[in-house]
Amino acid sequence: MYVINGHVIDGDRTGAQPVLAAAHAAGTRPRCMCHGADGVDMYIAKVSGRYLIKRMPGTGSTHDPLCSSYAPPPEVSGLAHVLGKAVKEQPGSTRITLGFPLTHHGRHTTAVADPDGDDIAGDPTKLTLRGLLHLLWDDAGFTRWTPGMLGKRNWATIRKYLLAAAEDKLTNRTPLINRLWVPETFNSDHKPEIIARRTATLSRMVGGGSRRLMLTVGEIKTITPTTSGAAVLFKHVPDYPFHLLDAVHARFAAGFGAELVLRANNPGAHLIGIATFGLRDDGEPEIEQIAAMTVNENWIPFDTPAEQ
Template sequence: MPKHTGSGPRHDPDCDSYEPPHALSGLGAVDGEAIVENAEDGVTLLKLDFSLSKQAGRTAPTPRDAIDAGAVNTDGSRLSLRALLHYLWEQAEFNRWRPAMTGRRNWAVLRKFLLEAAEGKTAKGKALAHVLFIPEMFDAERDAAIAQRREMFLSRALKAEGKRRSLAMLIGEVKEIAPARFGHRVVIKHLPRFPFMLNEDVHRRMNAVFAPELALWNATADSHLIAIATFGIDAAGIASIESIALMVVTDRWLPFENRYEAALIDALAKRGASFVKSLRYNMPSAQPMACVVLRQDGAAPLGMYIVPDGAGTEYREKLDELIAESGMASWIWNIADGAMPELPA
């Protein structure tokens, strides 16, 4: 997997290492601030706005994107939970699509490359790979061995630190969110007998902040709902989520924010196009960004934008400024105009 060193925009668009200009997505606001690469030792420092530990008897501080994902501050000094998920997804290149990828992505592949993306990253004084739990693909014949590896990992990740206890971090695909006797539980695919409990407060905030993601997952056939969460395990061995963020991806595991983005991604993929999906990180929904950057054989990349219905003058002025600064040709779909415009040849 190519290493992202910040030189991607200087590569030829036909090169697999090409990256669109960071300013076309939320990466531009956090790169170099919340994401700091050390060229000498190759270690990347990630500055997080949420805690990876908890004092006994206290609720972990509420992260920004558990307050209002749509109004996440554009200050790039710290990564929200959602931004960290976007960063790892982009590092693992699951925001990229080429025709050769068709049929080659499943949970085992995602897990492998997400864990590789976590290597060489530190946060809160810890190696990210030492606290990041991504479940193995379920296999009934290997169930006991998988459970043993899980328990060994969690016993190392969730050690006490004086009066505080470490939290681990989960990335997994949500199977269901269901009422429990007290509160709710999140069932993660490939972990059928290891539920994660949600207290009423965390469940209420999740439903309020991530209502669009939950609605898209419910309404979009073949979509997947990805959760990133911090969690601890109590004396009874029960896992409880402290904070959570959600992201919806297509059947090709490409993130999308609304049905218009899903339609564009699907249309491009069916035409055999190669493209990079922009991710929002901390950027609020009111801030325009490229939906995708299309890589065209023998031609310059093309920025593709979707303008939401009801976008005002300020939004359009920011979009014009973004397009001008990118130095890249643009394709624009104004939702208010109706059907998707003709795609590039």
């Protein structure tokens, strides 16, 4: 629950939108009451036409651990080394500096696996692919768990909150959401509409003098060897394989072998991939850089069988 101008509201209810809109216009800060009378300052953001109450930068650990706004201290979450450097939070937006390109001048590039699988040891002024995945996953709330979440996490939920987490991220003054495609949950009854929306999103790569790339985050279903490397098939996208050149496939297998083994040995686990990709001359998607992490049946990341 939150307090705005002395009134208690539930920010998730549709009826709260007029109150949040007025408070947003007036610059009024809600207070989260997870700790009782004192409360914790929040702010209101407008995301996709809706007003949302969000935690102030750097205050996640000041909330009650059972509060939806709680976040572990940066040194616990693994993000301490990039906060204030590659990741600069401010009310309303988060500026991020990426350690990989989303635009190329010229058509031909060399695809590679994310060379820095362990982003903790990387350059703190730049986010690796997996570092970006960790940031989005944490901001989406999928590093936390309460019993009330049981049975409520599925790909539709994952997609919704990943996109919401990307809404306030800016890279080189470009909204990250404009360069991110997260597959929709497959539904055969709505396949034409889903493909049309996918085509519209990926059309952002077409045109201009530079070669534009997109980001995708999805659950890897299969990686199948081909004559030129491999084909990656994400769940919910059965008609749209992503091509991997032989060199990037080999580096991915070497750099993320532990994640591949964890997924293979744990039937309830999911292998989440993040990749930059462009379109080949024949219109087929080709991955340029790729990284991965393993999550358990509740979609919480883990690195060893003991953590699951």
